Amino acid sequence: xxxxxxxxxxxxxxxxxxxxxxxxxxxxxxxxxxxxxxxxxxxxxxxxxxxxxxxxxxxxxxxxxxxxxxxxxxxxxxxxxxxxxxxxxxxxxxxxxxxxxxxxxxxxxxxxxxxxxxxxxxxxxxxxxxxxxxxxxxxxxxxxxxxxxxxxxxxxxxxxxxxxxxxxxxxxxxxxxxxxxxxxxxxxxxxxxxx
Numbered sequence: 235x236x237x238x239x240x241x242x243x244x245x246x247x248x249x250x251x252x253x254x255x256x257x258x259x260x261x262x263x264x265x266x267x268x269x270x271x272x273x274x275x276x277x278x279x280x281x282x283x284x285x286x287x288x289x290x291x292x293x294x295x296x297x298x299x300x301x302x303x304x305x306x307x308x309x310x311x312x313x314x315x316x317x318x319x320x321x322x323x324x325x326x327x328x329x330x331x332x333x334x335x336x337x338x339x340x341x342x343x344x345x346x347x348x349x350x351x352x353x354x355x356x357x358x359x360x361x362x363x364x365x366x367x368x369x370x371x372x373x374x375x376x377x378x379x380x381x382x383x384x385x386x387x388x389x390x391x392x393x394x395x396x397x398x399x400x401x402x403x404x405x406x407x408x409x410x411x412x413x414x415x416x417x418x419x420x421x422x423x424x425x426x427x428x429x
Contacts, residue, residue, distance in 0.1 A: 242292070249289050257296050260289075264297035272298065272353075317351035325372040332375045335411045336367055339419050343426045355399075358422075364429035365422055366402060374409050377418065378402030379425045392421060 279290035348359035355368035
């Protein structure tokens with residue numbers, strides 16, 4: 235199976251082959267549009283240049299300098315810049331230490347942990363997504379965890395995801411750094427090991 239980096243490279247090569255323009259050339263087109271929001275750039279590329287969503291998304295990230303996050307390349311906890319800073323701005327600023335502590339714990343699992351910031355959450359991936367971190371309210375960070383079955387030792391803290399997020403099976407609610415205990419880390423490690 236190809237790595238995310240190999241897939242992104244192949245996608246960029248196919249972009250050039252299929253459109254006659256390289257990723258860098260398309261990024262110039264995107265920048266030249268004068269649009270700044272990611273979604274606007276994607277829509278522009280899809281409607282004005284008839285590109286598929288995958289190509290448009292890759293180009294939009296490249297134009298903004300965040301191609302690593304889009305392509306699945308490893309992003310350090312301090313990278314992903316604007317997306318993470320925006321998630322933890324204003325009333326949610328006090329939640330940032332929870333995010334930072336979670337990333338530190340998860341990165342200790344192995345060098346193959348992918349931290350991929352999105353608009354409203356951060357995806358944690360290995361060969362596939364195993365968890366996500368989302369500042370859901372002004373007082374709470376939700377950790378979505380992908381588990382086929384809850385561990386036999388699971389407590390009530392590990393709840394079914396329900397309507398929280400369809401990309402994960404379970405959720406744990408965190409209100410402080412102290413809530414990141416051995417139980418939460420064990421759930422994340424299990425999901426990581428099975429990803």
